[in-house]
Amino acid sequence: MTNQNVLVSDVKGVAMAVAAMKNQSMFSSSVASSMIESGGVAGCIFTIPRSIKLLKVETAEVGGGAARVNAWVDSLRASSPPRVKSTTTSPSTLSQTGDEENSWNLRHPSAINMFEEITNASKGKQIVMFLDYDGTLSPIVQDPDRAFMSNEMRKAVRAVARYFPTAIVSGRCRDKVYSFVKLAELYYAGSHGMDIKGPSKSNKYKNANQQAVLCQPASEFVPMIDEVFKILVEKTKSISGARVENNKFCLSVHFRCVEEKSWAALAEQVSLVLNEYPKLKLTQGRKVLEIRPTIKWDKGKALEFLLESLGYANSNEVLPVYIGDDRTDEDAFKLLRDRGQGFGILVSKVPKETNASYSLQEPAEVKDFLRRLVKWKRLTLQ
Structure with missing residues (x-):
């Protein structure tokens, strides 16, 4: 596979770069047209695999109104992804709830208990690991700036990266995630995959692109994100516990420390601000x-981009494994399920609606799974 780094500084540059890449048959005219329509790649450096589909601005309906705010508040009450809804109405629902959990566990069994099934599926294939950060490699904490991973978890991730291409895929700013993980040999996809960079060291994996991958498909939105960040900080400062985090290509409004009675006020403030920015969702x-x-870019698109960058576009010789705990990880889980290739593993202690194939209960189990994977790989090399 042939990749090319492309620097795009303005909309005119988009058209010139796209034309140049079309001449080299790097990707189709339909993809090229969508890039020009969106104008969403200005200021980007891309290492673009041959068949990756990029960028088309989708219509967002971010409208305000009491109904929408109430819907948001109802949604906020659920963890992410949402819990499986109980269909029972009987007063004696305890045993029935247990039956539902057992049913969910049968459909999403423990990745540790099913370890042999996973490794059997990898025979003759290269495992590629994708790991969410918060709630997967580190516990969920009240202060997002203190979501540190343990030294034991870092050792486990470093060991995995020795044998398998490994990427951290997070909603956090890429630099922030790197400051937590501190492993130069990994791929990092920050801002829900809108900021991707490869290892700073030489890559030893077969078929891997030796140049660091750098993909920032939302570069033109950075000034708008900065503007909205400042507005939201001002608008939410009266809501105790609310915190707005600038992740460069996206924003996070944390409400973990906000009392539930203030959720409606927070949702309303966010809604009012976004009404003025239809290009944000x-x-x-x-x-x-x-x-x-x-x-149209999410963690699933980031996974697809990285697989193609590693030389596994439309390949049957790869087994992607994605571990995550959040609703935003569902895009990656769904991609793997739709491809019929690889496995999603949901980190959750309770049954939740998910496209993942397997489950783990908490970061401690993620660490155990990673350690077991390394041990298995070492034994196969003996």
Whole structure:
């Protein structure tokens, strides 16, 4: 596969770059046209695989109104992804709830208990690991700036990266995630995959692109994100516990420390601000509202981009494994399920609606799974 780094500084540059890449058959005219329509790649450096589909601005309906705010508040009450809804109405629902949990566990069994099934599926294939950060490699904490991973978890991730290409895919700013993980040999996809960079060291994996991957499909939105960040900080400062985090290409409005009685006020403030910015959309994470550009890019697209960058476009010789705990990870889980290739693993202690194939209960189990994967790989190399 041939990749090319492309610097795009303005909309005119988009057209010139797209034309140049079309001449080299790097991707189709339909993809090229969508890039020009969106104008969403100005100021970007891309290492673009041959068949990746990029950028088309989608229409967002971020409108305000009491009905929408109430819907948001109802959504905020649920963890992300949402819990499986109980269909029971009987007063004696305890045993029935237990039956529902057992049913969910049968459909999403423990990745540790099903470890042999996972490794059997990898025979003759290269495992590629994708890991969410918050709630997966580190516990969820009240202060997002203190979501530190343990040294034991860092050792486990470093060991995994010795044998398998490994990426951290997070809603956080890429630099922030790197400051937590501190492993130069990984791929990092920050801002829900809108900021991707490869290892700073030489890559030893077969078929891997030796140049660092750098993809920032939402660069033109940075001034708008900065503007909205300042407005939201001002608008939410009267709501105790609310915190707005600037993740460069997206924003996070944390409400974990906000009393539930203030959730409606917070949702209303966010709604009023976003009414003025139709090119931004609102999604929900785990105790957080996510504000992102309205481009068709998410963690699933980031996974697809990285697989192609590693040389596994439309390949049957790869087994992607994605571990995450958040609603935003569902895009990646769904991609793997739709491809019929690889596995999603949801980190959750309770049954939740998910496209993942397997489950783990908490970061401690993620660490155990990663350690077991390394041990298995070492034994196969002996």
